[in-house]
Amino acid sequence: MAIVHLVTPIITEGIRCLDDVKPLEKFGIEIRHSILDAGPASIECEYDEALAVPDTINKCIEAEKGGADAIVIDCMGDPGVRPSREVVSIPVLGPMETSMRLAATLGSRMAVVTVVDGVVPMIENLARIYGVTERFAPVQVIDLPVLEIEKDLERTKALLCEASQQAVEKDRADVIIFGCTGFLGCTDAIQKHLAERDLSVPVLDPVPVTMMHAAAIANLGLSHSKRCYAPPRPKEIKGYPVGSVA
Template identity: 40%
Template sequence: MKVKVILPITSTIFNEEVVQEFEFYASPDTEIGMTNLSVGPESIESEYDEALCLPDFLAKAIAAEEEGYDAVISDCFADPGVKAAREVLSIPVIGPGEASMLYASSLASSFSVVTVLPNVISMIKNVSKLAGLDCKLASVRYVSIPVLEVQDKERLVHALYAEMVRAIEEDHAHALVLGCTGFLGVASELQERLKDAGYEVPVIDPAFASLQLAESLVTMKVKQSRLTYMTPPSKKRTM
């Protein structure tokens, strides 16, 4: 199968690591394609950023289906453009935020998300509400590190670990979700550190979760329901 990963940002600083991570996670018969936006925000840290990314994301998602891809992933935890793309595509469209929350909710009675900045807390809560999982969301915490600075892994892991411990002890989270797809390659280390400290809880990587869900849906030969995601009415639309 072929899965297209669309980074809904113009920055290319994550490209190499994104390709490496997705190819590592992918099944042997899965081909990964990746692209950035041509126009839009450098990163997504607000509703404004998300709105700016949508037109080009949708254009690239439509192009991916025309190129023969079997599924599309919007590689941002806020799941920008996912629901709109589901209306116009006939292949599964996956959001890492929704996917990782679904996995977390299947493993624990409650979960917390640890993300980048306070600006995105309401966006993440909206993802949980739309997925019907807000009743299991214990909290959304943040590390005060902008998206474009998360490549400092030592600083990132230290900050994430501290907030995860607080989420467990203060918010009663039984599972933890990394709340940014830029948090690459740290889930296993954090899970082991928490286990060593006496907290045996799952830590969900949103990129990994989104790919696993995409592969499962393609293998099952199912896609989004047309009763939920109806094809938009035919009309003139000026972009």
């Protein structure tokens, strides 16, 4: 049994319905969840991300104290993943890193399908750091702000279907990654759309993908390298309750 704690790094309540990940429980995963007390309503640019990170770190610290075996950050910008690894000893996984590495395993050319133009350079920088640039099809943008994803879920799915089809047909992508964790639960519709057009490829739903990997790593008794993610030196910190950690 592995306790995987999902930290949704925004303040918006109710946006993450755990029903979609509940099926993972049958694989021996106990799911816990936090949202932020301080931060933005959604993450769509570097600025939003910057404001999300401090309390995300807090929530990771609390998750470890609460007994979690692994942590997953619920945002495709992987905000706070690296600093959190410095302050906890359990594995902290980002869904973009995990999805990109899995996509590279499952196929030869991945396409990220995402919300708005503003996140494209952020995604491309993550691809540089994770080393998958060379296998990267152009990012597909459906031009839909995060907080509107659930307003008309059928329209969202239709946009995702169209963008995914483009990526496979025109850009020769052979794996699709959802570029926003807000698309959780939409894989079936896309798979069906692609299958009907003889364009089937794996479509990665980053939150369940990353939670399963987090559990696997925790069960293996592994975590990130402390020679890479060394604990912060103690020092004065103003303006943050988290200052007490270091």
